[in-house]
Amino acid sequence: MAYLNSHYLKLKAGYLFPEIGRRVKAFTDTHPEAAARLIRCGIGDVTEPLPAAVREAMHRAVDELGSSATFRGYGPEQGYEFLRRAIAENDYRSRGLEVADEEIFVSDGSKCDCGNILDIFGDANRIAVMDPVYPVYVDTNVMAGHTGEADESGLYSGLVYLPCNAANGFVPEIPKERVDLVYLCYPNNPTGATATRAQLTAWVEYALENDAVILFDAAYEAYIQDPSIPHSIYEIPGARRCAIEFRSFSKNGGFTGVRCAFTVVPKELTCLDNSGNRHALHPLWNRRFSTKFNGVGYVTQRAAEAVYSADGKAQVAELVAHYMGNAQVLREAAGECGLQTHGGTNAPYIWVRCPGHLSSWQMFDRMLEEAHVVITPGSGFGPAGEGFFRISAFNSRANVQEVAHRMKNICWTKE
Numbered sequence: 001m002a003y004l005n006s007h008y009l010k011l012k013a014g015y016l017f018p019e020i021g022r023r024v025k026a027f028t029d030t031h032p033e034a035a036a037r038l039i040r041c042g043i044g045d046v047t048e049p050l051p052a053a054v055r056e057a058m059h060r061a062v063d064e065l066g067s068s069a070t071f072r073g074y075g076p077e078q079g080y081e082f083l084r085r086a087i088a089e090n091d092y093r094s095r096g097l098e099v100a101d102e103e104i105f106v107s108d109g110s111k112c113d114c115g116n117i118l119d120i121f122g123d124a125n126r127i128a129v130m131d132p133v134y135p136v137y138v139d140t141n142v143m144a145g146h147t148g149e150a151d152e153s154g155l156y157s158g159l160v161y162l163p164c165n166a167a168n169g170f171v172p173e174i175p176k177e178r179v180d181l182v183y184l185c186y187p188n189n190p191t192g193a194t195a196t197r198a199q200l201t202a203w204v205e206y207a208l209e210n211d212a213v214i215l216f217d218a219a220y221e222a223y224i225q226d227p228s229i230p231h232s233i234y235e236i237p238g239a240r241r242c243a244i245e246f247r248s249f250s251k252n253g254g255f256t257g258v259r260c261a262f263t264v265v266p267k268e269l270t271c272l273d274n275s276g277n278r279h280a281l282h283p284l285w286n287r288r289f290s291t292k293f294n295g296v297g298y299v300t301q302r303a304a305e306a307v308y309s310a311d312g313k314a315q316v317a318e319l320v321a322h323y324m325g326n327a328q329v330l331r332e333a334a335g336e337c338g339l340q341t342h343g344g345t346n347a348p349y350i351w352v353r354c355p356g357h358l359s360s361w362q363m364f365d366r367m368l369e370e371a372h373v374v375i376t377p378g379s380g381f382g383p384a385g386e387g388f389f390r391i392s393a394f395n396s397r398a399n400v401q402e403v404a405h406r407m408k409n410i411c412w413t414k415e
């Protein structure tokens with residue numbers, strides 16, 4: 001007899017984005033006339049073409065694979081040296097941050113890394129997540145057996161939820177209790193908030209005092225416009241001893257379909273084993289990588305390297321400016337409708353309060369049925385997201401202007 005992983009049975013409904021897809025399909029199946037008008041501002045998926053520098057690098061890499069003199073089979077599991085160096089040099093060392101090439105682990109996505117990292121942590125950790133939260137952090141802990149059951153509101157026992165709301169600027173207060181692992185995501189998905197240097201410093205100090213590890217998701221760092229906002233947790237003194245950072249090429253280079261990301265595990269970062277002996281995490285993650293992963297494809301890694309070329313940097317800056325322009329159009333449109341907005345100034349997400357007493361899913365239905373626009377219900381990110389919805393700025397300018405126009409045509413006072 002084979003037994004399943006019964007922790008999966010604790011998971012609530014489907015993963016958020018497939019669930020949205022299911023509801024949208026049910027609507028368009030019964031309203032075929034709406035299908036052609038539908039504009040998707042739900043999942044944060046890029047829409048604009050890959051930068052020319054990236055495409056050219058991919059073509060060159062494909063040609064290399066087409067010749068026996070330059071063909072490559074398995075690469076290093078952790079990533080080719082050319083890419084690890086380009087990342088460490090451009091994202092860290094050129095900004096005065098000490099990160100060695102071998103501390104970079106190239107992967108196929110930050111979502112995967114955020115889930116996989118749990119392999120190297122024990123079961124006894126007290127885990128803190130923000131609420132609202134990117135659902136992957138919670139669901140992967142449920143799958144790993146780190147939680148109990150969820151209650152009616154969707155909160156899992158065993159997790160420490162850190163409320164994020166307008167009053168705290170969507171940056172959680174430092175907990176009074178001890179936690180061992182804490183997920184922080186800045187610029188934040190879903191709220192679009194950023195954390196200041198002082199706020200991140202407080203978290204690093206907390207982690208160092210409590211021997212905790214911060215799992216810092218910086219997938220949206222390219223969208224930071226305010227020069228005072230840190231792009232990396234390693235800008236904070238001491239963070240190399242207490243933080244792992246996740247970064248992605250999805251949202252800057254437009255790699256959501258290409259798939260490439262990386263994780264930084266500093267060599268100084270240590271944890272205790274069950275007997276209280278201290279070990280570095282870097283060799284464990286390296287071991288995990290080389291056992292369960294065979295590396296990202298050569299063509300993709302050359303594509304990622306091209307993001308750091310002079311042309312690549314300029315083209316990525318244009319992409320970011322395009323999406324941030326969209327964010328401004330959407331934020332202003334929501335504001336003109338009398339809706340309270342957050343985010344959208346250093347992140348490609350606008351976090352909007354639902355009007356009246358509408359719940360997040362009621363708002364989702366109204367936007368779908370009346371405007372034929374797909375948004376993401378805030379409650380899908382956790383109970384503290386109830387009463388909010390998220391609009392993604394990843395779209396063409398024409399679509400975003402059309403969304404703005406349709407939003408203004410909805411009668412927001414109707415409930």
Ligand code: MLT
Nearest residue numbers: 042043044045111134189
């Ligand atoms: C989102 O819409 O929250 C993101 O696209 C999810 C992701 O990047 O995996």
